[in-house]
Amino acid sequence: xxxxxxxxxxxxAFLWSGTSIVFTEATKRVGSIQVNIxxxxxxxxxxxxxxxxxxxxxxMSTSQIVNLTWSGVVGLVIGDSFLFRAxxxxxxxxxxxxMSLVPAMTAVMGLMxxxxxxxxxxxxxxxxxxxxxxxxVLERRRxxxxxxxxxxxxLIYAIIGALGQAAGLIFAKLAFNEAPIxxxxxxTVRIASAVILFVPIAVLLRWYPNPFKVYRNNRAALGFTMxxxxxxxxxxxxxxxVAIAHTEVAVATTIMSLPPIIMLPMVYYYYKETLxxxxxxGAVIAVLGVSVLFLR
Numbered sequence: 191x192x193x194x195x196x197x198x199x200x201x202x203a204f205l206w207s208g209t210s211i212v213f214t215e216a217t218k219r220v221g222s223i224q225v226n227i228x229x230x231x232x233x234x235x236x237x238x239x240x241x242x243x244x245x246x247x248x249x250m251s252t253s254q255i256v257n258l259t260w261s262g263v264v265g266l267v268i269g270d271s272f273l274f275r276a277x278x279x280x281x282x283x284x285x286x287x288x289m290s291l292v293p294a295m296t297a298v299m300g301l302m303x304x305x306x307x308x309x310x311x312x313x314x315x316x317x318x319x320x321x322x323x324x325x326x327v328l329e330r331r332r333x334x335x336x337x338x339x340x341x342x343x344x345l346i347y348a349i350i351g352a353l354g355q356a357a358g359l360i361f362a363k364l365a366f367n368e369a370p371i372x373x374x375x376x377x378t379v380r381i382a383s384a385v386i387l388f389v390p391i392a393v394l395l396r397w398y399p400n401p402f403k404v405y406r407n408n409r410a411a412l413g414f415t416m417x418x419x420x421x422x423x424x425x426x427x428x429x430x431x432v433a434i435a436h437t438e439v440a441v442a443t444t445i446m447s448l449p450p451i452i453m454l455p456m457v458y459y460y461y462k463e464t465l466x467x468x469x470x471x472g473a474v475i476a477v478l479g480v481s482v483l484f485l486r
Contacts, residue, residue: 270355279343
């Protein structure tokens with residue numbers, strides 16, 4: 191199918207945009223760690239049922255399993271954990287600005303470890319898209335009530351988070367380059383590795399209270415978390431892996447970096463936020479950049 195990788199990356203961006211809203215609502219009610227672990231457990235259950243019902247091929251070599259395991263640990267545990275901490279320390283605006291470096295990081299890593307050479311058109315499309323995203327992220331004005339200040343520690347957390355997400359995709363791409371793997375099977379290995387490492391630590395440190403009790407007392411949070419589990423780790427991560435399997439990893443991550451743009455109409459209708467001319471201009475620039483990536 192033409193543009194399968196690019197279309198999958200675009201679908202991923204839309205899924206992650208919806209995920210950010212529902213997880214924000216869930217986190218307000220029960221906390222980020224509670225939501226983060228529960229979403230992975232729910233997604234793992236859904237993925238297992240899907241694989242069993244449709245009889246998906248589980249054939250993988252040892253090296254593919256190892257690469258996908260590293261992908262889950264580096265991307266979902268290390269990358270996401272440091273990103274969430276960056277959100278807390280320096281806020282979402284600066285964190286998202288640094289996360290816009292992920293495509294550039296993956297481009298360098300892809301050249302070093304995958305021998306992926308990007309065409310001039312691809313580089314141009316990436317630069318235009320990232321420029322549009324940066325334009326929108328920088329437009330967010332800091333409110334007087336904003337308690338976040340830029341700190342070296344917070345910046346380091348964000349950079350580690352970005353590196354973790356980029357490296358996680360590189361490990362996944364190594365697995366796909368070896369032999370075809372169904373996206374949901376690969377996602378299951380990634381999430382399972384993250385769960386096996388993260389959940390015991392969270393339970394021992396008492397970061398993860400009994401989810402049955404927590405969600406029984408807050409049904410709205412359960413609804414938001416379940417919706418986010420479907421949109422994010424179940425479908426979103428799966429399509430992100432399909433994307434990197436069928437196009438250059440740097441191109442895929444550039445398109446998957448579009449949530450700040452896609453969320454503009456969402457926050458306009460859902461949160462009643464006013465959109466400035468700068469936000470709209472940045473969105474137009476980003477869309478032009480994505481068009482270059484599709485037409486290259």
